[in-house]
Amino acid sequence: MHRNPARPLSPHLTIWRWGAAMAVSILHRVTGAGLATVGALALVWWLVAAASGGEAYARFAGWASWKWALLFWVPLTWAFWQHTLSGLRHFVMDVGAGFELRTNRLWAWLVMVFAVLFTALTWAAIFFWKLV
Amino acid sequence: MKMVTPLGRARGLGSARTGAHHWWLERLTSVSTLILFIWFIVALFRLPAYDHSTIVQWLSQPLAAVPMILLIASTFWHLKLGLLVVIEDYEHGSLRLLLVILVNFLAALGAALAIFSVVKIALTGSAE
Numbered sequence: 001m002h003r004n005p006a007r008p009l010s011p012h013l014t015i016w017r018w019g020a021a022m023a024v025s026i027l028h029r030v031t032g033a034g035l036a037t038v039g040a041l042a043l044v045w046w047l048v049a050a051a052s053g054g055e056a057y058a059r060f061a062g063w064a065s066w067k068w069a070l071l072f073w074v075p076l077t078w079a080f081w082q083h084t085l086s087g088l089r090h091f092v093m094d095v096g097a098g099f100e101l102r103t104n105r106l107w108a109w110l111v112m113v114f115a116v117l118f119t120a121l122t123w124a125a126i127f128f129w130k131l132v
Numbered sequence: 133m134k135m136v137t138p139l140g141r142a143r144g145l146g147s148a149r150t151g152a153h154h155w156w157l158e159r160l161t162s163v164s165t166l167i168l169f170i171w172f173i174v175a176l177f178r179l180p181a182y183d184h185s186t187i188v189q190w191l192s193q194p195l196a197a198v199p200m201i202l203l204i205a206s207t208f209w210h211l212k213l214g215l216l217v218v219i220e221d222y223e224h225g226s227l228r229l230l231l232v233i234l235v236n237f238l239a240a241l242g243a244a245l246a247i248f249s250v251v252k253i254a255l256t257g258s259a260e
Binding site: 029061 | 166182183187207211214218248249250
């Protein structure tokens with residue numbers, strides 16, 4: 001598309017007041033991009049290491065169970081839940097439901113709250129069963 | 133060069149019948165990825181340990197290897213479609229074609245590496 005740079009663009013992100021629906025939409029993209037890049041990389045590294053033998057696997061496991069690696073795993077877990085719950089919200093909206101302002105805002109907030117809650121529950125479960 | 137606007141050129145031609153294809157595949161792969169990740173998380177929680185021999189033994193079972201391969205295919209297909217939408221929304225310059233090609237190639241590379249690894253484990257079992 002050809003665009004005359006001298007002409008103004010329609011108002012974009014900087015001009016809108018923040019709302020829950022806008023935040024969920026942006027977070028869906030950000031978490032999706034994060035899962036698709038670093039998340040996918042971790043999955044591939046894990047499987048390639050497992051197929052490459054004990055030494056390669058120990059290198060992966062050593063990094064994955066390093067205590068500072070939690071700074072990677074916990075945000076990744078949150079990204080997973082945020083993107084998953086947000087995706088479920090998209091299914092509701094795909095059938096044409098949930099577009100009323102109050103309902104839409106409520107669902108957007110619920111997605112963000114439950115993403116944090118499920119992240120906490122996931123890690124509580126991991127530590128409870130002493131899996132790490 | 134004809135003096136016709138893009139709208140004028142498209143008007144009257146009817147739809148290409150592929151407008152919703154990307155959208156539909158994105159939804160389809162999101163459902164399959166969700167189902168397979170629920171399986172994956174439950175399976176990981178049920179494993180007694182996460183050392184090399186446990187993982188290899190687990191992935192050498194058909195009922196672990198096959199869902200894992202499906203998970204990889206579904207996930208990489210979904211992430212490719214998603215990343216393409218992001219690129220198409222924000223990048224309009226000459227970088228766009230390069231990024232689209234890169235995402236397609238890297239998604240194929242990642243999926244191939246992961247699937248081959250699972251197949252190797254499944255077929256060679258606990259061989260070191």
